[in-house]
Amino acid sequence: MGSLTVTHKLPVIDFTMENLEPGTNSWSKASKEAVCALEEYGCFVALYDKVSSKIHDDVFQALEELFDLPTQKKVQNKSSKPLYGYVGQIPFIPLYESMGIDNANTLEGIQNFTNFMWPNGNNDFSEALLAYSKAAAELEEMVVKMVFESYGVEKYYESHIKSVNYLARVMKYREAQVEEAKLGFVAHTDKSFMSTIHQTNQVNGLEIKGKDGQWFKVELSPSSIVVMAGDAIMAWSNNRIKSPHHRVMMGEEKGARYSIAQFSFMEDSLMVETPKELVDDDHPLLFNSFNHLDYLKFFSKEENRRLECALKSYCGV
Numbered sequence: 001m002g003s004l005t006v007t008h009k010l011p012v013i014d015f016t017m018e019n020l021e022p023g024t025n026s027w028s029k030a031s032k033e034a035v036c037a038l039e040e041y042g043c044f045v046a047l048y049d050k051v052s053s054k055i056h057d058d059v060f061q062a063l064e065e066l067f068d069l070p071t072q073k074k075v076q077n078k079s080s081k082p083l084y085g086y087v088g089q090i091p092f093i094p095l096y097e098s099m100g101i102d103n104a105n106t107l108e109g110i111q112n113f114t115n116f117m118w119p120n121g122n123n124d125f126s127e128a129l130l131a132y133s134k135a136a137a138e139l140e141e142m143v144v145k146m147v148f149e150s151y152g153v154e155k156y157y158e159s160h161i162k163s164v165n166y167l168a169r170v171m172k173y174r175e176a177q178v179e180e181a182k183l184g185f186v187a188h189t190d191k192s193f194m195s196t197i198h199q200t201n202q203v204n205g206l207e208i209k210g211k212d213g214q215w216f217k218v219e220l221s222p223s224s225i226v227v228m229a230g231d232a233i234m235a236w237s238n239n240r241i242k243s244p245h246h247r248v249m250m251g252e253e254k255g256a257r258y259s260i261a262q263f264s265f266m267e268d269s270l271m272v273e274t275p276k277e278l279v280d281d282d283h284p285l286l287f288n289s290f291n292h293l294d295y296l297k298f299f300s301k302e303e304n305r306r307l308e309c310a311l312k313s314y315c316g317v
Ligand SMILES: O=C(O)CCC(=O)C(=O)O
Pocket: 169, 171, 185, 190, 197, 205, 206, 246, 247, 248, 259, 260, 261
């Protein structure tokens, strides 16, 4: 008898329909699929044509130009917020380098970053990044609305969205040399509420860990975005949705990989808090409410980096 190999494939959900709006059939279909995928895998691939091929190509070019800047310049990408700045030159992940753009879906946020990197300005960069970031934020907001609606707590949606700040992290994974390990980025869960990940050139590398512990690869087309649950929605949903472990492995494909991950964080003093409607005898409260940036501060400490589940250690009941 042949052995049974279970292979996972991340659900692909169509967000390209016109009139994808609450109340329509296409909305409720996408909503059911999205919530189901989030509960099963903690993530899914969204087909999303608001990231047009022009935006996709422009962002790729913009990132190539950004990462070609001198390292002394790139390392100056800093922030008073924990884990918002430059990450790179780390011996155990030598392929990886990234920078953070705070408030990325606003003109001000993008311009602050652009003007810092290019004091004489770089309009092509700002335009490309802003267009991408806004589109990705809109996708995330749709998915968050679907989740809030399907759990019957849409009355909290507006205040949630008002509190959200988007951090875009732009990334380059250089090609591994012959004898070099292929690890692009270590296994982790995102600390965000939710994340959107877009691969800006055709070099795959993202891998997800299924509930059964099996790692599997995700192949991404230019018009797709991975929507992924972070630790904060895991706490908020009282464990109905779990933030999946994922990592990046550089494979056979040639050349560097460029990607952009946009993370939502709850700021403006709104705590990450499980709605009382999501707590009952079958679902006892698992996480105490917390301040999102304080959680990041906790995670940024060296001694908390390798915890089995940082969220449980931080605020588990
Ligand atoms: O580059 C990717 O595809 C994933 C990046 C990632 O997981 C992260 O930045 O948290």
